[in-house]
Amino acid sequence: MNLGPKMPSSPQVFTGCLGQAGLPMIFFLGSPKGNYFLQPRLSLGQFPKFLAKSWAREGHAQEPQTRDSKRLLAVQLALGVSEKAKFDSVSAASMVEELRESFASGKSRSYEWRMSQIKMLLNMVEERESDIIKALQEDLSKPELESFISEISMTKASCKLVLKELKHWMKPEKAKTSLTTAASSAEIVSEPLGVVLVISTWNYPFLLSLDPVIGAIAAGNAVVLKPSEIAPATSSLLARFLTEYLDSSAIQVVEGSVSETTALLEQRWDKIFYTGNGKVGRIVMAAAAKHLTPVVLELGGKSPVIVDSNINLDVAAKRITVGKWASNNGQACIAPDYILTTKSFAPKLVDALKSTLENFFGEDPSQSKDLSRIVNYNHFTRLTKLLDEDKVSDKIVHGGQRDGKRLYIAPTILLDVPQDSLIMNDEIFGPLFPIITVDKLEESFDFINSKPKPLSAYLFTKDKMLEKEFVRRVSAGGLLINDTILQLTVDSLPFGGVGESGMGSYHGKFSFDAFSHKKAVMYRSFGGEAPVRYPPYTPQKLSLLKALFNGDIIGIILALIGRPRK
């Protein structure tokens, strides 16, 4: 039996023994705001097994046992104590109730409120930059520069865009009217959906929590954020700072894992925004279905990179390396997952990648400070299992070294692993890079289309025809030519998946739209009466109606004078 999520870095449980009496006592420290507590799995009998299994896969529950957690367990067993989840259905329901009241008061709808919240958020990111970087270091060993580029700057950019454009986004959009609906005007009004839930993930824990929240606030909603417990330092940082900087009558953070998420998913939300994997995505959507709640699912997939021989190899190798290994060490939804190239070009590509790796991370990457580590032991074993599979381990052409204690796996390149291997079927999400060779590069399009649609697909080539074919034939959330991962930074492009990689999109104005209801409004005046619409119906009315619908002036006249068109 294991204890659920890994122990938080700051002590929240204090166990002591009352001297000779041998009576163990358990003291709990922690803010009432919903920091999670250790929960033995046994007592949470009511939460769904399938959710637990999926979360276990996410890496929640198989940490090496720490001394404290073992002691707590023994104490609890001795006491026969069954730990109730601190944040349960009742807490979730009352939180949603409060937020609904807050939303009903209309405060989150005002332009001023939205702007003030986003401004405070921007202040928070600027004032707390070093705390954020520290938390990301603690959770992921993320190099400072990576944290800065990918998490902090992107969050700031999102805030700044909202501050600049919100007034414009909030304006109703005029819609053209037509002869059929004469004497009227029409517009599309964006209104907030209400109370929304954002469930975020661990690999870019700061950005992927705040970017959707920024969209939710910009659109005028009340919002609950559930950060990932696999990045606990960031999770508690978000809980602390969002409470400090933002209006907690409308914006709340709930920390925790399976049971807290289950409690949240039981409630009725006006939208749920989930970032994570397909298994849990299905669970989220099924839970949403009970309340007819629309969802955005930002999932993953195996994002392929097609590499042509007609390229600037040096630049391509650099860009591919950054995309794969300098982005959270491959643990990114849009990280290049595997390479497709021709048999003849593969050796050159492998050499180029090897030398780029050495330039970036030195001869021994385990000594480099610029590589994120594997997030936790569960993912470490998952990745080593992919490497050690029969008929895969002998295809390693570079790397393969690993160190469980430091959660390190060397940047690893493999050549032509079997297509039915695990590494070619599961999303890798790590520093392993298989290369599949084909005879002609065009075959790679069919290869990609035979697999579930990925979040991204990349192509390196100077050949314009190949580029055109690629765009025409490959379906993915987004495509990028001659670079990797940059699509994340262009906020005029919608960011989202298709098929197995998800549904819905966000970034830039798309975030605002994701959390808005586009209400159709039509104005008619009392003039322009068309008795033709009213019973009793006659054949003449029918002809007139037809003419009106077709905008057929002559037909209208003919019908009116009693000589309808046939």
Next chain:
Amino acid sequence: MEFLHIDKSMEELRESFKSRRTRSVAWRKSQLKGLLRLLEEKEEEIFRALQEDIGKPRVEAYRDEVAVIKKSLDLSLACLEEWMASKKVRVPIIAFPTSGEVVPEPLGVVLIISSWNCPFGLSLDPLVGAIAAGNAAVVKPSELAPASSAFMANNLPNYLDNKAVKVIQGGVSVTEQLLDKKWDKILFTGSARVGRIVMTAAAKHLTPVILELGGKCPAIYDTLSSSMDTRVNLLKDQIKKSYGDNPREISMTRIINKHHFQRLRSILKDPKVAASVVHGGSMDEDNLFIEPTILMNPPLDSDIMTEEIFGPLLPIITLEKIEDSIEFISSRPQPLAIYVFTKNETLKKRVISETSSGSVTFNDCIIQYVLDTLPFGGVGQSGFGKYHGKFSFDAFSHEKAVLRRSFITEFSFGYPPWNDYKLRFIRAAFSFDYIALFLLFVGLKRS
């Protein structure tokens, strides 16, 4: 038997889509033109099917179903190339030379499940969008409108590419089998109860859905310089004008079937509700006829005021001030449409900003359905997603983001090993601080 038939159909549809045949402009236009010909050549038969299923008068059949589909077809044919074209997006200069665009592409094989009240419109209007967007599609018309369903099953194959567009008829068990399959999108029109079932089934395959549901659409009827009695009498007069003194004689849409007839009858059976009838109320079970009925202030907790009526009963709720209607409406589930009859500009503004619904229409009813520059869809319990006009094309498309870079410009500050110099460079880049960038680049700026 049904099982095999559905599996075989799915295979055929996937093959058709995979062959890329449905993506060409030529194919899409030929299908849309085929539908147009169907509507023109078979109009009488369509009217007859609707008359048989639900007793729908010809004018309503034209106005609400045939005309709507025709309009969608005309618009799609006229705008198809424009809609299919990719749209360039602005990319920040810092990323030069980079170009970005959004490319619409079909989702694949889609399922349209429609309802019985507008059996043609709700089956074929979404189909127009699905075809225009380049998908293969299955239409599952409602089994409660069997003549319309049979008409579509028998005729569509003669006008459309029946390896890529299919009509599958049936009831609950057929729908269940269809929902078991993997679709690339499902558009469902119907009740909230079945909507939940559809979305739960879709969740297994991560299939995105559009749910067009219902609700209680209120009409706010402002004073307009007349008393309450005057307004009720006006309503009664209009009913007489439209339907004559003996409405049973003239052509009026029937109640669809015995089940719904009994449902409506039991709504009126509640004594407090029955007591509030001020006009009409007569019923004829054999002919599935219910007279246009007006009620005055039935109890707010009665079925008639809590369930969607979907019938010819019109309860009127009177309030102290017309502004109270805003609180009334916003304390209830969000409806598909709100209608407001008023000249009061302040009231209009308040309704828009203080209530939530799929749509709001001032001084008319239903007509918003016809204006295809407006999205048609619900919010909250009335559903999510939208279609009509270009929104139909978008509903069945994936907007694929495409970003192109060249090899020309390279900045070493973008690569590890990281150092302070590179960090400074990147900070400047992210603030679009081009001057700082330039200075750093030429080595003049140190901090």
